Amino acid sequence: MRIRTRQGALAAVLMLTCIAEMYWVAAHGVADYRAVGVWSIFSMGGLVLFFGLIRSGVSLRWQDPSMAFVQMLYAVACNAVAFVIAGHARGVTLPLLSVILMFGIFGMSIRQLALVAVYSVGLFTAAIAYELTYPSTDEEPVVFGAYLVMVLIVLSGSTYLTWRLTQIREHVRSQKKQLTEALEKIQQIAIRDELTSAVNRRHMQELLRVEVQRSVRIASPLLIAVLDIDHFKRINDSYGHQAGDRALQAFVEAVQAGIRGTDTLARWGGEEFLVMLTDAPMELGTVCMSRVRTQVQDLVVSYNGIDIRFTVSIGLTQYRPGESVAKTIGRADEALYAAKAQGRNQVVCL
Numbered sequence: 350m351r352i353r354t355r356q357g358a359l360a361a362v363l364m365l366t367c368i369a370e371m372y373w374v375a376a377h378g379v380a381d382y383r384a385v386g387v388w389s390i391f392s393m394g395g396l397v398l399f400f401g402l403i404r405s406g407v408s409l410r411w412q413d414p415s416m417a418f419v420q421m422l423y424a425v426a427c428n429a430v431a432f433v434i435a436g437h438a439r440g441v442t443l444p445l446l447s448v449i450l451m452f453g454i455f456g457m458s459i460r461q462l463a464l465v466a467v468y469s470v471g472l473f474t475a476a477i478a479y480e481l482t483y484p485s486t487d488e489e490p491v492v493f494g495a496y497l498v499m500v501l502i503v504l505s506g507s508t509y510l511t512w513r514l515t516q517i518r519e520h521v522r523s524q525k526k527q528l529t530e531a532l533e534k535i536q537q538i539a540i541r542d543e544l545t546s547a548v549n550r551r552h553m554q555e556l557l558r559v560e561v562q563r564s565v566r567i568a569s570p571l572l573i574a575v576l577d578i579d580h581f582k583r584i585n586d587s588y589g590h591q592a593g594d595r596a597l598q599a600f601v602e603a604v605q606a607g608i609r610g611t612d613t614l615a616r617w618g619g620e621e622f623l624v625m626l627t628d629a630p631m632e633l634g635t636v637c638m639s640r641v642r643t644q645v646q647d648l649v650v651s652y653n654g655i656d657i658r659f660t661v662s663i664g665l666t667q668y669r670p671g672e673s674v675a676k677t678i679g680r681a682d683e684a685l686y687a688a689k690a691q692g693r694n695q696v697v698c699l
């Protein structure tokens with residue numbers, strides 16, 4: 350908004366200078382006072398209208414909030430009218446054409462730019478045709494021919510430069526987009542396990558550190574569960590490592606579906622996972638982990654035409670204020686070993 354307002358202010362200063370120049374020309378009898386007056390009202394009025402639409406935020410609802418394209422069409426039209434009414438001083442309007450086109454660098458597509466160029470040639474040809482039909486000066490037709498050539502030179506030069514700048518701008522924009530995407534990817538790689546997309550061990554340790562502090566401060570129960578796929582080695586040995594990888598991915602999806610959005614699943618290492626359940630009393634955690642256990646038991650992973658099934662053992666415990674997170678995880682591990690020892694495919698709480 351600040352940039353658009355500043356651009357609008359710059360356009361207003363330029364327009365005021367042009368109006369002053371037209372009045373100066375009229376004051377010396379070169380242009381008609383009344384025509385200059387009407388032209389000034391229309392030119393400045395249009396500018397004020399655009400400025401108001403931008404400043405009030407109304408233009409934000411439109412596809413191009415800067416209204417660069419429409420503003421440019423309007424400015425070129427004012428310029429062409431100035432060419433007709435400026436009499437012998439009409440030459441001063443031509444350099445302004447390039448200035449108007451330069452405004453196109455900010456926010457116009459290359460297609461819009463080409464349209465403005467064609468539109469400008471059309472308008473100036475019409476303006477010259479009008480002057481040749483209803484001459485207001487004694488200029489020779491050849492002079493108008495020279496004007497038209499100058500219009501073409503100005504337009505092709507400034508359109509080319511603006512086109513190049515627009516291309517550079519678009520290139521920079523696409524590079525920025527690529528960089529943002531790469532940064533997002535790097536951030537994901539830094540916090541997630543590549544195979545399963547579950548949170549990685551390092552990031553989970555950080556999340557646990559923060560969550561432990563929060564749970565103590567607000568006196569809210571925090572549960573930690575350690576999950577280990579039963580006889581996972583057999584899957585690898587029977588169907589291959591890739592089948593094992595696919596099983597790990599399917600396992601993560603199943604666990605994610607069984608826990609709440611506020612709980613966090615992390616790959617703790619190999620086929621061992623850790624779930625952090627926040628604001629959850631033991632009863633709720635037990636129900637949740639039992640649900641996960643059942644979902645994993647019912648899971649069928651299809652790989653190369655083979656249906657792979659497996660189960661999970663889970664050790665669940667609650668964080669006790671004052672102890673270290675490592676101690677809590679150690680207790681969850683003990684519960685897990687108990688689950689394994691009792692025959693696997695079960696949840697043990699400690």
Ligand SMILES: Nc1nc2c(ncn2[C@@H]2O[C@H](COP(=O)(O)OP(=O)(O)OP(=O)(O)O)[C@@H](O)[C@H]2O)c(=O)[nH]1
Pocket residue numbers: 544577578579580581582583585589590591592593594597618619620689693
């Ligand atoms: N495919 C695959 N296998 C993995 C990965 N990480 C660890 N493993 C395998 O997981 C298996 C773990 O085996 P064990 O620790 O003996 O345990 P288990 O076979 O699951 O048996 P229990 O835990 O006692 O029920 C090993 O064969 C590892 O090679 C992985 O990223 N992909």
